[in-house]
Amino acid sequence: MDTIDILNKEFFTQDFVEEQPSAEMLNRYKDIARNYARMENAVAVLSDLRTNVSYIYYGSFSRMLGIDKCGDEGKVSSIWEKEIFKLIHPDDLAGKHLQELYFFHFIKRQPKRKRTDYYLTSKLRMKSGTNNYIPVLHRMFYVSVPFNDALWLALCLYSPLLFDTSAKCLIINSANGQMTELDKQNSTSILSVREKQVLNLIDKGLTSKKIAETLSISINTVSRHRQEILGKLQVKNSIEACRVAKDLKLI
Structure with a gap:
């Protein structure tokens, strides 16, 4: 199962x-997306x-990308703007989908009232109208359904x-300026080798004592690894950690 399949699920x-x-x-x-396109000359996609529908708004930047639709608006029957x-x-593109999956899990773990504080920003290379790759800023926001915890809309700019910055991908809290740098586009680097070993053993049902014996480490070290895993995956317990890690292909 590839990342898009996981995201769809x-x-x-x-x-x-x-x-x-x-x-x-x-x-x-839709008006917010339209205004981003107008005011920032961005290409805005509201999914x-x-x-499973997307609304696309084309600012002047679309000309540089060789898309001759500046000022136009479109609707496609998919959340994937091919x-x-x-x-x-x-x-x-492969890295972008992995980052969005990680960000999805990050936002789902936040209190609903705090979710709009966060957005994802990353650097991409996109082909211009002259067939050369140019550096592009990609930003992403999620919007919750008003009635429950489901995520309803995704806005990509x-x-x-x-x-330019050294970080390829950041989660930014726009309310306080705090930035969380995601590891490089290979999602397997989110957890350390030892943390993956611990999580694999947790997934097999081993207790902390058995994990400590298996890896020849102390129970305190196992507990520390458990806390690090929960923090990095933005989850509340080991069951969720195993599920998210499998989604991200970490274990």
């Missing part, structure tokens, strides 16, 4: 309640995870990378 198996967000509520977020994905360097 995570997105579409959420518990969307029967009560649907109103058209007025959706239009409010509805409940109905017209844009085909412009992203293949290595960066593509714009020129004006200021």
Whole structure:
């Protein structure tokens, strides 16, 4: 199962309640996406995870990408904007999907009132109209369903990378400026080798005492690894840690 398959499973198996967000509520977020495209000249994609539909708004940056749709708006019957994905360097596209999966789990672990504080920002290479790869800033926001904890909308923005940074991908808390750097695009580096060993043994049902004996380490060290794993995967317990790690192909 590749990352898109995992994301589809995570997105579409959420518990969307029967009560649907109103058209007025959706239009409010469509206006936000439209204004990002206008004010930042970005390409903005608003994806509805409940109905599997995307709304695309083309700012002036679309011309640089060779998309002759500046000022246009579009709707596609998928949350995957293939017209844009085909412009992203293949290595960066694979990393982008892994980062979004990690960010999805990160946001799901946050209190609902805090979720809008966070967004994901990363650097991509995208093919321009002259067939050269140019640096692009990608930003992503999730919006929850008003009635429960499911994530309803995903807003992706593509714009020129004006200021380069050493970090390839950051989760930013816009309320306080705190930044969390994700490991490099290979998600397997999220956990250390020892942490993966501990988590594999947890997944097999071993107690901390048995894990300590198996790895020839102390119980206190096992406990420390457990806490590090929960923190890195942004989960509350070992059961969730094993599930998320499998989704991220860490174990």
